[in-house]
Amino acid sequence: MPSLSRLALALSFLALPVLTLTAQTQDSVNKNGAPSLDGVPGPLTWQHAPAQWKIDNGKTLSITADKQTDWYSSAMGGAPSDNSARLLFKPTADFALSAKVNVDFHSQWDAGVLVLYVNDEVWAKFCLEMTIEKHPAIVSVVTRGLSDDANSIAINGSSVYLKIAKVGHAIYFFASEDGKNWSIIRIFSLGDKLDLRAGFSSQAPVGDRCTTTFTEIDYRPNIKDPWSGK
DSSP states (O other): OOBOOOOOOOHHHHTOTTSOGGGSOGGGBOTTSOBOOTTSOSOOEEESOOSEEEEETTTEEEEEEOTTBOEEOBTTOSOOEEOOEEEEEOOOSSEEEEEEEEEEOOSTTOEEEEEEEEETTEEEEEEEEEOTTSSEEEEEEEEESEEOOEEEEEOSSSEEEEEEEEETTEEEEEEESSSSSOEEEEEEOOOSSOOOEEEEEEEBSSSSOEEEEEEEEEEESOOSOTTTTO
C-alpha cells in the first residue's frame, strides 16, 4: 500500500473503580457529571462504557477499550459485535470533526476511531487500525445492516489525523499526516433526515486492552468546502 503523504455516563458506572474519574481534571466533566470537551457540543454520553477514560483540561480524551471489544457486522456471517466503548454527541446538520488519533497498539485490529451512529443497523467508523498484515492503516467501515470493510493507506507509526465532514447527504472521511494537508479516503451517505450522533471510540477485538488518545480535537458546525473539510 502507498504511504500517506504525510460522554453522561450512566450513574451505575460512576461508582465502578475501572473508570478513572479521580484522574480527571476538574473541567473534564460538566455540573451534571457528564464528560465535557472544549468546543464539542454536549451532552456527551457513553454508548458502552470503557475500561478507563480520562479528559485532561477539556482538550485531550483518552479511552481504554476493554478486552475483546468491537463494532462490526460481518458480511461473512456470524453474530454482530457491538460492545466497543463510544463517546457520542449530537452534531449540527453539517459539521466537521477532526482529531489527532494516537493508538497504543498491542494486538491485531486494535484501533482508535471516529464514529457516526444513526441506529444499530446504520453507522460508520473511521479508524487507525492494526491490520491483519501487522501494520497500522487507515480503515473505514460503513454499515447498513452488514458492514463493508475497506483498508486504505498504510501508516508509519501509531498516530494520524482523522476527519469526518458532513455536508447535506454526503459524508467525507479525510486523513492527514500533519493535520494540514488532507486526503479524501471515501465519500458516502447514510441517508437523509438522520438522527445522527458523532464521537470517539477505541477497540480491542482480540486483545486485552487498547488505549486511544485523541488530541487537537476540532469541531466545526459549518463547512464551506466539503472537498477539504473546512
